[in-house]
Amino acid sequence: QVQFVESGGGLVQPGGSLRLSCAAAGFTSDYYAIGWFRQAPGKEREMISCISSSDGGRYYAESVQGRFFISRTAGTIVHLQMNNLKPEDTAVYYCAARQGWGPCPPSYRGMGSWGEGTLVNVSS
Numbered sequence: 001q002v003q004f005v006e007s008g009g010g011l012v013q014p015g016g017s018l019r020l021s022c023a024a025a026g027f028t029s030d031y032y033a034i035g036w037f038r039q040a041p042g043k044e045r046e047m048i049s050c051i052s053s054s055d056g057g058r059y060y061a062e063s064v065q066g067r068f069f070i071s072r073t074a075g076t077i078v079h080l081q082m083n084n085l086k087p088e089d090t091a092v093y094y095c096a097a098r099q100g101w102g103p104c105p106p107s108y109r110g111m112g113s114w115g116e117g118t119l120v121n122v123s124s
Contacts, residue, residue, distance in 0.1 A: 001113070003026050004022050006095050007020070009093060012120070028099065029099040034097040037094045037111070039117075057103070080093070085120075094117045
């Protein structure tokens with residue numbers, strides 16, 4: 001069973017930056033897509049950024065293009081650098097993965113393993 005340790009959430013003022021980190025372990029496959037999702041109160045969970053297992057390509061939701069950047073270090077540690085944060089970025093952010101070869105799934109429903117989430121609160 002894949003397990004995640006997420007960190008880096010917190011309270012930040014609009015325009016500020018945060019860096020989320022996710023350390024994953026327990027993969028049974030050498031190939032997996034891994035990324036970050038978020039869920040705001042009353043809204044559906046949405047994909048924010050994902051790294052494909054097939055070509056390492058990076059996907060970003062349109063709402064965070066040019067502000068958020070995903071990276072991977074040491075194989076199974078994934079970071080999400082979030083810049084120029086806006087109040088609408090307030091949500092619980094989850095790290096998730098799907099084992100196997102292929103692109104990032106089109107929605108959160110395609111991911112098989114989830115972290116517990118970390119709260120990001122953008123407020124003045």
